[in-house]
Amino acid sequence: MKASMITAWWSLDPVLRIALHTGLALLLLSAASHKLRGFRAFKAALAGYDLVSDRWLTEVSRLVIGFELVTGLSLLLLGGFVPALAVAALLAMYTFAIAINLRRGRRDIDCGCAGPARHVPLGPGLVGRNILLIAAALIAVLPATPRSLVWLDAVTVFAAVAMLALLYSAAETALANAGRLRSADHSLLTEAMES
Template structure:
């Protein structure tokens, strides 16, 4: 089983943009990100400080590595590992009944509480990264491939924005009694 070159590029660029945005957010307000890490109560205090520097550095490195075709599989493996780490941290706290923790994922005007929707979202991202572990079928690129790539990235960006909005809106509606 293999994936088409254009699909590989779309996944690599989409995930690279995602990881760059996540790293930028975390580094631009590192104290807030460190507080989010502490709220998960999975690391000692010093570990949270180190993690607040290490995690965005890993995200940035993964983003850069995704842009190099020869490093695709290694970058995809690192992306899967990091996303599994984030998903496990969320799932552990959900299992503990601690739902009022800011996920610390991306910037927003208000905190985005952890939820099952974040676990599902991360599952989709893990699946996308896993596709990049497959061999890529090489072929000559045509003009239509560039159009397909641009359209795919715009569509993925719109879907990401809608997903983020739904993830933030669900807990707010639940708090108002709109979702049970």
């Protein structure tokens, strides 16, 4: 098999790669912005996971936000293998923290991922969402196939990122609503059992 065929198979069209890098970078920068604007709420959400000592909670909260900012900016401005891999690692860490707490039966704590204005309780949907995001980040690690970009590629990237943002927003709303419904069902069941 020729080396050029292997390279072509293990590479992405540059438009797809740019769209993935941009979408993931904007997601991280938006998440960091939510956390900065609602630092106390994020710190409380992180405390709810019960994975960090109270002594280190402020520092770890700042570290998480800083890592999101640096990783998001690196992916947006530099692109490449290392920033995309760092995004996948960060998302894997979040997924692991969620999975640990789901295993503990702690579904009612806030994930800390939607900002202070919206409470999104932990659930398997968050794990699924994060696995899809990790897959996107791992795909974004692949090099771009060399080709010239034309003006239509910029339009395609913009449309793809806008579509990804809308899909992500819809998924976030669905996850938040599912959590509310689960809480309401639990409350109704508890009331019925007490009657």
